[in-house]
Amino acid sequence: MPIQIGGMVPLTTIDYPDHLSCVLFCQGCAWRCHYCHNPELIAPVGSTPVAWDEVLAFLHKRQGLLQAVVFSGGEATLQPGLPDAMQQIRELGFKVGLHTAGIKPTALAKVLPLCDWIGFDVKAARGQVDGITQIIGSDAANWHSLQLLLASGVAYECRTTVHWNLLQPDDLHLLARQLQEQGVQRFVVQQARDGHTLTPNLGPQTQPAGLPELWHELGSMFEHFMLRS
Numbered sequence: 001m002p003i004q005i006g007g008m009v010p011l012t013t014i015d016y017p018d019h020l021s022c023v024l025f026c027q028g029c030a031w032r033c034h035y036c037h038n039p040e041l042i043a044p045v046g047s048t049p050v051a052w053d054e055v056l057a058f059l060h061k062r063q064g065l066l067q068a069v070v071f072s073g074g075e076a077t078l079q080p081g082l083p084d085a086m087q088q089i090r091e092l093g094f095k096v097g098l099h100t101a102g103i104k105p106t107a108l109a110k111v112l113p114l115c116d117w118i119g120f121d122v123k124a125a126r127g128q129v130d131g132i133t134q135i136i137g138s139d140a141a142n143w144h145s146l147q148l149l150l151a152s153g154v155a156y157e158c159r160t161t162v163h164w165n166l167l168q169p170d171d172l173h174l175l176a177r178q179l180q181e182q183g184v185q186r187f188v189v190q191q192a193r194d195g196h197t198l199t200p201n202l203g204p205q206t207q208p209a210g211l212p213e214l215w216h217e218l219g220s221m222f223e224h225f226m227l228r229s
């Protein structure tokens with residue numbers, strides 16, 4: 001089954017660490033995160049599809065120029081065609097990156113051996129994920145997938161998007177402690193953008209007090225911690 005691509009960024013330096021990469025935005029997602037800033041990618045069929053043959057033709061011309069191809073979303077692992085697509089990318093000589101929230105742990109397990117690096121989206125502390133995604137059961141899926149990722153040995157970064165109207169510093173602190181208990185070593189916090197979000201009227205965000213102290217503490221909990229704006 002061909003993979004559904006809803007958009008492509010031909011060259012980026014920020015989506016796969018230390019590599020020049022191309023990002024493929026896979027169409028479709030089963031969750032409904034309030035702050036989602038790619039709501040046009042949630043539907044299973046998008047308005048601006050990019051044919052897989054077109055993607056392959058582009059990548060053939062970029063061999064030796066690009067180093068990695070990142071499957072992003074939407075949620076790439078929901079696509080049955082993802083393993084084949086990743087295999088084709090590997091055969092072209094590119095490294096394979098994946099941005100995922102681990103919506104379907106069995107599907108993530110299938111592609112872990114094909115990935116060189118994963119940006120894993122941890123939505124919130126255990127028990128709080130469903131409130132972000134608006135989907136019952138997403139908590140268990142998100143955290144089970146994280147365990148699969150950590151057990152796989154694939155290079156990764158865990159990242160959490162914070163919208164201050166949805167999470168408070170105590171929630172983030174609890175999440176950091178839970179990640180630490182799981183053995184996570186690389187954690188990035190990124191602040192949600194106001195404006196183009198799935199749930200309208202979510203912002204503007206009011207920054208809580210005590211953030212410098214929180215960042216300092218989180219920095220001491222992980223081998224690598226970063227605040228990304």
Ligand code: SF4
Pocket residue numbers: 029030031032033035036037038041042073074075101
């Ligand atoms: S932010 Fe949430 S709703 Fe949007 S693509 Fe990611 S998992 Fe799906």
